[in-house]
Amino acid sequence: MSSLRFTEQALSDWMRSGGSHCEIVLSSRMRIARNLQQLPFPMLASHAQAEEVLKQLAPVFNKGTDTGFGVFELLKLEDLEELDKKVLVEKHLISPNLANDSRGGAVVLNDDESVSIMINEEDHLRIQCLYPGLQVREAWQRATAIDDIFEAAVNYAFDDKRGYLTSCPTNVGTGLRASVMVHLPALVMTHQINRILSAVNQVGLTVRGIYGEGSEAVGNIFQISNQITLGQTESEIIENLHSVVTQIIEHERNARERLLSDSALRITDRVKRSYGILSYAALMELKESAQRLSDVRLGVDLGILEGPSISVLNELNVKTQPGFLQKMFGDEMTATERDMYRAKLLRETLGSQH
Amino acid sequence: MLCQECGVKPATLHFTKIVSGEKTEFHICESCAREKGEVLPGTSGGFSIHSLLSGLLDLEGAGKEKTAATKNTQSLRCDNCGMTYSQFSKLGRFGCSSCYNYFNSALDPLFKRVHGSTSHVGKLPKRAGAKIMFKRQIEELKQDLQQSISQEEFETAAGLRDQIRRLEKEITQE
Numbered sequence: 001m002s003s004l005r006f007t008e009q010a011l012s013d014w015m016r017s018g019g020s021h022c023e024i025v026l027s028s029r030m031r032i033a034r035n036l037q038q039l040p041f042p043m044l045a046s047h048a049q050a051e052e053v054l055k056q057l058a059p060v061f062n063k064g065t066d067t068g069f070g071v072f073e074l075l076k077l078e079d080l081e082e083l084d085k086k087v088l089v090e091k092h093l094i095s096p097n098l099a100n101d102s103r104g105g106a107v108v109l110n111d112d113e114s115v116s117i118m119i120n121e122e123d124h125l126r127i128q129c130l131y132p133g134l135q136v137r138e139a140w141q142r143a144t145a146i147d148d149i150f151e152a153a154v155n156y157a158f159d160d161k162r163g164y165l166t167s168c169p170t171n172v173g174t175g176l177r178a179s180v181m182v183h184l185p186a187l188v189m190t191h192q193i194n195r196i197l198s199a200v201n202q203v204g205l206t207v208r209g210i211y212g213e214g215s216e217a218v219g220n221i222f223q224i225s226n227q228i229t230l231g232q233t234e235s236e237i238i239e240n241l242h243s244v245v246t247q248i249i250e251h252e253r254n255a256r257e258r259l260l261s262d263s264a265l266r267i268t269d270r271v272k273r274s275y276g277i278l279s280y281a282a283l284m285e286l287k288e289s290a291q292r293l294s295d296v297r298l299g300v301d302l303g304i305l306e307g308p309s310i311s312v313l314n315e316l317n318v319k320t321q322p323g324f325l326q327k328m329f330g331d332e333m334t335a336t337e338r339d340m341y342r343a344k345l346l347r348e349t350l351g352s353q354h
Numbered sequence: 355m356l357c358q359e360c361g362v363k364p365a366t367l368h369f370t371k372i373v374s375g376e377k378t379e380f381h382i383c384e385s386c387a388r389e390k391g392e393v394l395p396g397t398s399g400g401f402s403i404h405s406l407l408s409g410l411l412d413l414e415g416a417g418k419e420k421t422a423a424t425k426n427t428q429s430l431r432c433d434n435c436g437m438t439y440s441q442f443s444k445l446g447r448f449g450c451s452s453c454y455n456y457f458n459s460a461l462d463p464l465f466k467r468v469h470g471s472t473s474h475v476g477k478l479p480k481r482a483g484a485k486i487m488f489k490r491q492i493e494e495l496k497q498d499l500q501q502s503i504s505q506e507e508f509e510t511a512a513g514l515r516d517q518i519r520r521l522e523k524e525i526t527q528e
Contacts, residue, residue: 040435040450122447144477151479157451160486162461163474165451169461170468172454174476194364198355204470207366231471 006075007087007327010318012113012130016311019133023301024249026181026221026314028136029092030143033123033166033175034150035157041167042104042120050104053124060153061108061117072115077105083331086323092130097121115146122167123175125150134249136178136242140234163230173230178238180245185220185298186255187248196251197222204228205244219290219317224248260302271299275307279350283336284343289320296350308350319345357383432456488521495521 437449
């Protein structure tokens with residue numbers, strides 16, 4: 001297995017199966033931040049200290065294989081091409097932070113890419129598990145099991161009172177960031193989204209755009225995650241997120257039904273226009289493509305379109321990103337060329353050859 | 355709530371800025387926050403969770419007279435990695451896990467503000483955890499013991515004392 005495998009294919013294998021509520025929930029993700037005792041956190045670590053972290057953590061993966069976690073491959077960031085890093089970010093397998101500042105950084109990926117373990121990111125160790133649909137409990141079970149394997153082998157920085165010690169004060173305690181990616185077009189269209197998002201903020205959860213901190217929500221996709229990591233148990237965090245997301249799904253469903261009953265013609269027109277534009281346009285900016293793909297996804301869910309499967313739409317969400325386009329059609333590209341190749345990709349995938 | 359700057363995107367950042375007693379509330383979206391970087395507390399250009407945090411940390415001392423206590427806090431230093439509290443409050447990030455010990459006296463207000471809590475109640479590492487569980491139990495028993503003594507329930511107190519001794523013995527034997 002080579003590193004190329006991870007960047008050539010747009011859709012990770014884990015994303016191919018649907019998972020529960022997959023018409024609204026794209027994925028569930030658990031991230032656990034851990035650090036080794038004594039060694040400075042990656043921000044301050046020398047190259048030798050970063051290497052020491054890697055030296056202590058790397059042997060554990062072999063044990064992981066023994067205990068049934070499948071095959072893992074370790075990729076050092078310094079060995080990767082810039083473009084491959086970009087693609088790994090677009091697939092959510094590494095953070096932009098690790099891609100940009102990869103001193104001593106590494107990522108360990110399992111064969112279906114559902115587990116991604118970052119070394120020397122903001123913390124020494126970040127265990128990340130991704131599941132399709134709403135499966136926060138399952139993702140947590142797996143992440144904590146992997147955490148146990150590491151914990152048996154290395155000395156974690158842990159404090160009686162503060163819990164797991166992390167580089168950033170916002171992660172201390174459980175070190176757990178549990179998040180769910182949701183597609184909420186009907187709540188956006190019916191202008192209910194702001195009310196719901198501010199309610200979400202009030203119960204200790206936070207909402208972001210799909211590519212994490214500092215990015216805006218494109219294509220009506222939102223990432224909902226816990227804000228508090230200290231003073232709550234992991235199961236409280238997970239159950240809180242699960243229950244809030246379940247309620248949001250319910251609101252989104254109701255809003256979709258209302259759209260269909262109150263403005264069926266309008267919504268059908270919107271979905272079909274978007275499908276038409278994606279199938280025929282010669283230039284397509286990322287923002288527009290994300291919005292149109294969101295309309296098409298809604299259309300498929302509502303039975304307005306028989307068109308592309310959810311899996312194909314998930315794939316297009318990743319493939320239309322700049323890094324992936326460059327990977328497919330050539331390294332050097334102007335913005336206009338990217339828009340042209342994005343349009344070509346969309347035309348070819350959605351059935352029109354014009 | 356919509357962003358008060360662009361009026362288009364939902365406001366995802368809500369905070370209050372107080373300058374010489376005058377309170378201003380901000381409700382803005384992230385892209386406007388990034389553009390407006392300079393006017394927000396504790397930021398210089400780039401806007402991130404760390405600059406927001408460091409803003410919070412800086413505000414601890416702002417507006418108040420610099421007392422001996424705040425000066426002492428600012429000069430706290432981690433012997434393991436060399437980071438000072440004042441560097442920590444600028445960066446919004448710890449240098450190593452030992453910083454938590456060296457800055458401990460100053461951390462409760464920060465954690466209270468960020469998490470609404472100061473103590474971990476979640477998962478314990480299996481190897482180091484058993485000892486911590488005993489310690490947590492002993493702490494609870496000691497509180498019960500104090501209570502029984504003050505209520506003059508000496509028989510209960512004696513039982514609690516024996517329980518504490520047993521647990522303490524187990525810890526030392528490990």
